[in-house]
Amino acid sequence: MPELPEIETIKVQLAEVLPGRIINKVEILKAKSFIGDKKQIEGKKVVGVERKAKLLLIELDRGVDLAIHFKMTGQLIYVNKDKRIAGGHPTLDFVGELPSKHTRVIFHLDQGTLFFNDQRIFGWIKVVESGELKVESFWEKLGPEPFDLDEEQFIKIFIKLKQPIKLALMDQAKISGVGNIYANDACWEAKVNPRRLANSLTRKQYTDLYFGVIKVLNEGIKFGGATAADAKYIDLHGLGGHYQDHFRVYDREGEMCLRNDDGIIHKLSLGGRGTYFCPACQR
DNA sequence: CACTTGACCTGTCCGC
């Protein structure tokens, strides 16, 4: 499901609700979804919530954190009947019964309940010692987010890569946070054909791509992420985002290009991922 | 080393 804007949306919502909460009990319904010993986190208090790219970090007191990756279909949903907590309103009208058949882990808090749902079971929640992530594989291997780069640094990354630009944008080791939706839309913003090799863009295309990536990510954040028709992405309160109403090319095969009356959005496969572009204006 | 392909899972949709 989620790329940087979706995780950022959930991170902001978690930060309103979780700090100060105590994890009384952890219920693991699918062993594969939870890595580590739940006893290490039971009884501990949430002190903060952080995000790097698509990875979420829930910081607990006494030296332990929870790292969460949503992969394609992960969801975090917070339910609390006690409305004294900000944002803690129940949202069962939107998400249906909880736990659902896709609920993999349940965090019983001192106030409210946090559900981790994940249809495809690719996602994971991992107990880590504080600071461990930063020297450990996944976090360490993440490249900088687009927001952390200036234009020159951005160009320097791509000008030496020989793979299609869209795949390079999605390589988390090179640059982190961009997934399939925003990579497609960023290429459209820059009028770049997603198949063009990353080292072959014009100076102007690199510049346009840099600003295009930042533009679509910021718009994704502004609209609370993208919830396509299958509604796999929902926020902490079970609500969908609205970036899908602003898709440039993603999921728009056969539709008219937004800036070119002669352009029809085409779809092809790149690296096994659905790739959308306007042949008329993306060169 | 850089790049490509298949695997990991469940569920849905589409063509025959």
Next chain:
DNA sequence: TGCGGACAGGTCAAGT
């Protein structure tokens, strides 16, 4: 109606 295959917002490991 049933069945098979393709596909879905993401990484990983193993191949070339």
